[in-house]
Amino acid sequence: MTKRCIAVIGSGEATEEESRNALEVGREIARRGAVLVCGGLTGVMEAAAKGAKEMGGLTLGIIPGEDPSSANPYIDIVIPSGLGIARNVLVVSSGQAVIAVGGKVGTLSEIAIAFVIKRPVIGLGTWQIEKARAGGNEIIFARDAKEAVKKALELSRG
Amino acid sequence: MTKRCIAVIGSGEATEEESRNALEVGREIARRGAVLVCGGLTGVMEAAAKGAKEMGGLTLGIIPGEDPSSANPYIDIVIPSGLGIARNVLVVSSGQAVIAVGGKVGTLSEIAIAFVIKRPVIGLGTWQIEKARAGGNEIIFARDAKEAVKKALELSRG
Amino acid sequence: MTKRCIAVIGSGEATEEESRNALEVGREIARRGAVLVCGGLTGVMEAAAKGAKEMGGLTLGIIPGEDPSSANPYIDIVIPSGLGIARNVLVVSSGQAVIAVGGKVGTLSEIAIAFVIKRPVIGLGTWQIEKARAGGNEIIFARDAKEAVKKALELSRG
């Protein structure tokens, strides 16, 4: 039986608020028994993984480089992809839903990829996507980490 | 000596205006002696490649699937990547500059990837990117195909 | 703390002996507390994952396609890579050591990739690699599943 996996995306250089949100998202994913998938590096990725580990959860980090030791210390399973930015596709595809916490242009690429490959995207203080071009795709905004994870789990059931 | 390569991105289902723009962009790229790179399929990709071939240019198509025959008939060199949507990274990285003609969520992913890997993006009726999050990256808008290619070539000199 | 991960590679159409070996390799990986990584499909991949689940282990399957439901039923975490055969790189890079059980040309590609990216390869009835060209790389042969896993764990310590 496949485990529920939720991808958390966001910048490698997080603001304090983004770090707090990511930490809480990670905790809540673990509390709810899902696996946290992320890009395995710093910032939002590290805060989310730290939160998941605090609650005894399982974390998967898909990093762009080939050196497993460049993953943050809260990653249980490292995929040292060596694929550079193309690893963003894997982070998104490995989640049944995606939670975007803040984020810059790398996160924007992941949101767009999620739309293309039909993963629901839940947003916490992240990008606004121009509606007219998005073809019915949209970010589902959440007020806080708890709500974000709740929505992610609901949407990944389908 | 490496040839100048310009990537043209846009939807596989183009409007009439987008097709006209893409065709003219392709022609102008070929007139200026550059290689046209695209995703090799239909819509904007096909119109741009058609334009380039009309002017005797060279076209490279990096397709998501494994079957070379799924490329449009105006592609000289097909890369049947088999990488799915991860091929978007290659389309963008193969251009010294990128011209976005219209476009939907796939194009948005390519614009964002271009920002991450530092390729200038020229836009013809394409996405509006939220400034506050883009960290200094922006689409350079052009009024028409000629101006788009002119800017792409200027910006790919650096 | 990163978990120990062992990749098991082999054909999607296994002989009875290969299936028995893969099952026992999977069991032993789980008994020793390591994570089983594989290509997520049938044959050797399925037998190894089945063995790991029998012993309560954790399994990661990196599949070539985009549809998670094409993974075998013993995979806990599916990475629906969409990368086609390029996913072979990820299967190998995700293991700290690789165990090859039988195998055809796909397995040969994975053994060669393992040599390039410096993963030790333990073999159970698998390819003979021409020594003169392998530049010091070689498959370490094991007599049975238990020995294969023992060697894989020893070699992944370094």
Added chain:
Amino acid sequence: MTKRCIAVIGSGEATEEESRNALEVGREIARRGAVLVCGGLTGVMEAAAKGAKEMGGLTLGIIPGEDPSSANPYIDIVIPSGLGIARNVLVVSSGQAVIAVGGKVGTLSEIAIAFVIKRPVIGLGTWQIEKARAGGNEIIFARDAKEAVKKALELSRG
């Protein structure tokens, strides 16, 4: 109309004989009007591209890194893939046939990938592949560069 593309694979550190063979293979590919595809770096890749350029041919180099300037000086069109060793898949898939000149473990991975994705492989002093496991796949050996290219072109017609 798609151009005929022949992939040339081999080590980044070529012997003198391999360099001579690769140079002559490159020349012959260009003489016959086909495009030379290679990994874009040194050794066999550079010698083959140099040969093709001597005869006025067209060369495509798919490099593992992100920096186009790491391609050898005989590459017309650089694809700075950023995919690491996964770019081997693209080198092979971009040729309608593959010529292996010498080669080490990287080349072995490319030969195996060629077998998986059904590209004919012509060999010039390269690996011996164990027949029993190769499932009907085999390297077609050539006596010299001219014969190698002749066979590659014949086999890529089908």
